[in-house]
Amino acid sequence: MTEISPAAARDLTKTYGTGDTAVPALRGVTADFGRGTFTAVMGPSGSGKSTFMHCLAGLDRATGGHAYIGGQDLSVLDDRELTRVRRDRIGFVFQSFNLLPTLTAVQNILLPLDLAGRTADPAKLAAVVGSLRLGDRLDHRPAELSGGQQQRVAIARALVTGPDVVFADEPTGALDSQSAATLLDFLRRSCRELGQTIVMVTHDPIAASYADRALLLSDGRIVDELSDPTPDAVLGVMRSLAA
C-alpha cells in the first residue's frame, strides 16, 4: 500500500441549485496532493477553483464523489466531525477577511488551538512568528495591520496547528506585488523546509510559478497539469483555454 496522501479527490462533483437553474460547478475531479507538495489550482474565473477547494477542505459538501483528508473520507462525516477535521487537520488562508477583529494578532494565530482546548508549542509558535516577521505585531488588532501583515497572520494561524494540509484561496488577491512576493516565498519555504503540504487556488500565473505543480481547471474539469510551472508556461495554457 502506498503512503496515505494528506489530501485527495476522487471523481468529485458539485452542482449548485436544482432543476432548470442547476449549475454544474465540478464535473468529476480526481487529484492527489502528496505530502510536502505545493500545488497551485489554476483556471479562469468561474472554472470551479473555489468550489473544488471548498469541497476538498470540508467547508462545503460535494454532490458526488469523495474527498479525503489524511485518508479520512469527508463525505461520511457529520457536521460535528467535519468541523473537528477542519479545526485539527486543515489550515486556511482566505483572500480577505481572515481575522477576527476583536482578537489581537497572536490571539487570532492561536484561535484554532484555543477552540480545540490545546496549547501551542512555544518553540513552534516562535519559529512561525519569527520567520513571518510578526514578532512586533503580535498585540495589534487586525485594524492596525496592513493587508500583507494580516495575510501573514492568517498563514501563521494555518501553520501553527501542524495541519495535514494548508488550503489558500487567492491569498495574494488583495495584495500589492511586493507583499504578494513575500507571502508566496514564505509559503514555498514552509513547504520545502517544514514539509508542509499546501494547496493554493489562484488565477495569477506568477503566483502559480511558486508552486511545484499546477492543476488547470476549466468548466469544472482538470484539463491540464504542469510540473514546476513558469509564468510563461502557465500563461500559455491559460490562453489556450480562453481560446
Added chain:
Amino acid sequence: MTAVPRTRFPMARNALAELRLNPHRVIAVVVAIMISVGYLTASVTVLAGESATFEQSVIARTAATDVVVTVGAGDPAEHAALATRISTVAGVASADLSFLSQGRVTGSSDWVQQQSVPANPKLRWADLTEGRWPATPGEIVLGSVTARQLNLDIGDRITINDRNSSATLTVTGLAHEGNSLLSGLAPRSFVAPSFYSVAGSIHTSLQTEILVIGDGTVTQDQLAARVTAVAGGDRVETSAGFTQRKLAEKTQGVFIFQLLLLVFGAVALLVGSIMIVNTFLILVAQRRRQIGLLRAVGAGRDQIRRGLLVEATAIGATGSLLGVGLGVALAACVAAVLDGEFALPAGQVAAVAAVGVMIAVLSVLVPARRAVRIAPLDALRAVADPATERRTSLARRAGSLGLIALGLAAIGLGFTDTTVALLYSVGGSFVCAAGLLSATGLFLPPLLRGLGSALRRTGPAARLATDNAVRNPGRAAATGAALMLAVGLVVALQVGAAGMKATADGNLDVRYPVDVTVSMFDGALPARATGDIAAVSGIAGAAGVRSSRVTVRGGGKPRPVRVLGPGADAMAVVSGLHPPVSAGVVLADPYLLDEIGLRDGGPVTVTGRSGSVTLPVRADHLAPDEGLVVAPQVLATLDDGAPVGTVWAKARPGADVTALRSQLRSAVEPLTGAEVGGGLSAKLMYHAALDRLLALTTMLLAVAVLIALVGVGNTLGLSVLERTRESALLRALGLQRRQLRGMLAVEAALLSLSGAVAGIAAGTFFGWIGTHAVSGQLNLENVRFSMSVPQTLTVAAVAVGAGILASVLPGRRAARATPVEALAER
C-alpha cells in the same frame, strides 16, 4: 428616442426599497412602537369606557328627572312638606324625596351606603338582578358586589347602625353593580324612603334631594324657575346641571388613574425610543458602505437625512397603526370582561398614534447625524473608521456625572428635616436616574468585562462572547440602558412597596395593637363570649379583659370613660412588641388626652367605684377609643368587682377576612349591646391597597420590560447579521455549531445580566429613597428597609432568561449556514 424616466423622490424610494428588501431588520422597531402605542391606546380607551360606565351610573339616577332640589339639613317633616308643595306647582308631574345615608354593618367594621329608591317606578334606575325592590322600612336591596363581600343573600338579615340608632333589615333583592375599576368602591344598598321615617332606623340623611318630574308642558329651565319660587333657600338645578356638578366632583379619581397610566405609558415610550435610536445607529453602521456609495455618486447630506426620516416615518406609521389595532382590541376585551361600556376616544387615539410616529422620527435624528458624517470614501473602506463608533465625549461624561452628583445632593437634602423633603427626594431621584442613564457608557462596559471575566475560564466560546459584548461599547451601553431602566423601575417599585409594607406594619402594630375587640359599653359580657370568639376560625387567640367605668380628671372637668385592665393572657394577643402595662402608669387614647387637655406624662387622677389613683398618663393606642388602660392590680384598686367586659383577639395571619368577619358577626350578634372594633380592617385595608398598587404598577411596567427585551433581542439579531462572515470564519476554523450558538447565548446573557444588575442596584437604591420619602410624608416612624430576594431574583432571571431566549433565533440562523455560504463575497 426613449423617454428617460425621472424619479421625483429618489431617496424616499431608496428608503422604502430598503424596508421592502430587509424588513426583518426593522421588525423589532415596529414591534416596540406597536407595543407602546398599543399600551397607550388601550389605556385611553379603557379609561374612556370606564368614565362612560361611571357617568352612566351617575346620570342614571336622575335620568328620568327634570329638576333636582338639594335640600339642606333640617326636619324630615319639613322636607316632606316641601316635596308636597313642589308637587302642586304647575307643570310638575311628581316630586319624590331621595335620601342617602351610611351605616356600619353591626358586628363588623364594614360600612354600607344606603340610597333610598322612591316609590315612583320611573325613578327606580338601578337594574334588579334578583328579588324585588324594598317596599317596607324593614327591607333592603344590596348591590351584587356588596352582597358578595358581606357574604349575604336574599332572605338574610342585616343589622346596620350609626352613632345614634340601628336597624335590622331583610334582604329582598340584589341590584346590578358593575365591576368597574372606578365605581363600586363604596358598598351600596337600596332602601324604601319610609326607612328614614320609622322609629328604630337610621335617620341621618347625608344628602337629601327632591326629584321632580315635569309633565312635559314646560322646559327643564322653566320648570326649575318655577320650583325655585317655592323652594326657598334650597338649591334647584335641572337634572343636566345636577349630573354635571356631580361628575365634576367625582372625576378626580379618574384623573389620577389617567395620570398614572400615562406616566407608565411615557416610560414605555422612553424605553422604546432608546431602543429605536439604538437600532437605527446599528442600521446606519451596517449601511456605511452603501451610504458612502450614495454620497460618492452624488447624494447630498440632506438627501441621506431625508431618506432616513422617510424610513422612520414609514416604520412609525406601521407600528402605530398596528398598535392602535392592538390597543383597541385589548380595550374591547377589558370592556367585555368588566361588563362595562366601550367608548373609543377617537381624538386621543389619533394623538397617541401621532406620538408613535413622532417618537420614531425624533429617534432617528441622532443616527441621521451620524449617517451624514459618512464620507464618500467609506464606500471603499473595508473596515469602519473608528470615528463611526465614537466613544462618549468628555463633555457628556462630565454632564452625566454632574447630574448624578446633583441628584444625590438633592436626595441628601430630602433626608434633612425640611417641609419639602418629598420634593427633594423625588426630584433628586429623577435627576440622579437621568444622570445614571446617560452614564451607562461609563459603567456598563466595565461591568460587562467584569461579569465576562468570570466566564472567560469556561472556554473559548465564552471568551469570544465577552469580546463581542464589549466590542461596541456604545451599542452595549444603549441596550443595557433600556434594560436597566425597565428592570430598575420594577425593582424600585418592589423594594419601595416592601419597605412601605414593613414600615407600615410596624406603625400599624403601634397604631392598631389589637386586631379584634368585642366590648360592652358597660357591664359584663356573657361568660361564653371569650370561648365563642376564640372558636371562630381565623382567630388565633382570644382573652377576656376586665373593664369598668371611671371618672378621669386632668386639667378640666371630670369625664366618664372606660378603663381596661388587660392581664398577661390579653397582652399575649396584642400585635407587635408591646411591653406589659406597668402599675405606675395610665395609658390613654391619644385623642382623649387631647380632648381633656392633658399633657403626655402629666399626672391624672382616675376615680372608680371602689377607689382612686393618681398616676402619670401616657398616650398609647392600646387604650380603646376614648378610654384608658391600666395594669390589672390598678384596675382592682379602682373597681374591685370589675367584670370581663371586653374580649381581645388576634387574627391568624393570612386568614380569609370575609369569612372571618361574617363568622365574627354571627358570634357577636347574640351578645346584645356588644360592639366589634379593632385594627384588623384598617391593617388589611392598608395591605390590600399597597398590594393592589404594586400589582397594578408591576403589570404596567411589564410593558416597558417587554420592550427592553425586544430591544436586546434586536440588537443581538442585528449584530449577528452584521457578523455573518465572522461566524463563518469561526466555523471554518473549527468552531462547532453548538459552540457558536453558545457564544451568542453567553453574549446575550452578559448584555442582559449587566443591564439587570445595574437596574437592580439602582432600583434598590431608589426604592429605598422612595420608602423614606413617602414614609416621611405619611408621618410614619422607624422607616424600615425591606426587599424580597426571591422577587428580585425573579426579575433578574426573567431578564437574563429572556435575553438568552432572544439569542436563540439569531443563533440558529448563524449556525445553520455552511461556512462557504457565509464566506461568499457580498
